[in-house]
Amino acid sequence: MSEHYDLLIVGAGPAGMAAALAAAPSGARIALLDDNPVPGGQIWRDGPGAHLPPLARRLRDGLERHAIPVWSGTRVVAAAGPQALLLEDPTRGWRVRYDRLILCTGARERLLPFPGWTLPGVTGAGGLQALIKGGLPVAGERLVIAGSGPLLLASAATARAAGAHLLRIAEQAPLAALARFTAGLPRWPGKALQAARLFDHRYRAGSHVLEALGDDRLEGVRLWQDGSTVELACERLACGFGLVPNTQLAEALECALRDDAVAVDDWQATSRPHHYAAGECTGFGGSELALVEGAIAGHAAVGEQTQARRLFPRRQRWQRFADALARDFALDPRLKTLARPDTLVCRCEDVPYAALAGRDGWTDAKLVSRCGMGACQGRICGGAARVLFGWTPPAPRPPLSPARIETLLCLEDEA
Structure with a gap:
């Protein structure tokens, strides 16, 4: 059994919430999912010690006002067909089909x-x-x-x-x-x-x-x-x-990358038809850039090109800020020399630097050391190896995150 939406948005940070609210007036059937307990992403993470800015609360209120369903604590397990994803939350696994998809998967710390x-x-x-x-x-x-x-x-x-x-x-x-x-x-x-x-x-x-x-x-x-x-x-x-764009789902969907981020055009469209991306998965630039990119993607995904185009100058302004960040906070090459031979690079599998130095790439490293094969599936050591050795990890294979057997059986049910 599967659900169907006109527009599915993966990631409920600034970009994802902005995309949902931009598309909502069109009347499209929209759903928003995120693996955090509540919307906000990493930048507006909630909790006992959090103090959310007014903008974050306004965006949350907007989602409620437009009655946009938000599936919190939900992860994407795999691509489940041409325009379908396999999802899992703490209680169930299920398939969801979509006409348009916006990836707002953010970034992780390097x-x-x-x-x-x-x-x-x-x-x-x-x-x-x-x-x-x-x-x-x-x-x-x-x-x-x-x-x-x-x-x-x-x-x-x-x-x-x-x-x-x-x-x-x-x-x-x-x-x-x-x-x-x-x-x-x-x-x-x-x-x-x-x-x-x-x-x-x-x-x-x-x-x-x-x-x-x-x-x-x-x-x-x-x-x-x-x-x-x-x-x-x-x-x-x-x-x-700094940050590393989360591109695993985009790669699984065969969206092209550029400079280790999801490649998009002026409309925030990826190389795959009907698939868009916004926010830090397309490159780091702060919440302001993520918000305007999300809004452009939301408008474009529901066919509102005129509204999207009006936001181009604002995006260009914040893209210049992103370019300044990338230029002036570029990493010093000396950081590549910090690790000693016995310094762990892959913490999940206890793989030291000496076991990786001189290898030909990710596949070679995995064959001799299990690097990247632990619980984080290379999300931590992958970013480090990119800096240390220039390796580009291969495209991820399903499941994209640990999943229950009954969730994986949903794929067979729809076969």
């Missing part, structure tokens, strides 16, 4: 291996933010945040508000690049105000993590700063090196 990065107390920068919003107590803990990009400042602000004692924000981008980026911020006044509000005097440019120190758990961190090493005792280290 983690790079360095000695000690698997110690308890070490997380991603965005990961720490999500944990705090979910209720993790950090009051009084000494914290170092390292990596690259505006997420570091946002994570620091969340941790400070929760009572953490922030010691350092280590941004790997050099001071000259940051000065250029800052000088251009007046073109986006809202971003300039946000940067001023989030800035912290413990922020350092041209600084990156070298090693997390400790035996059974994190006890300190060694940083590179101003041509020398600095050691700081701490209980938490949050380290993230």
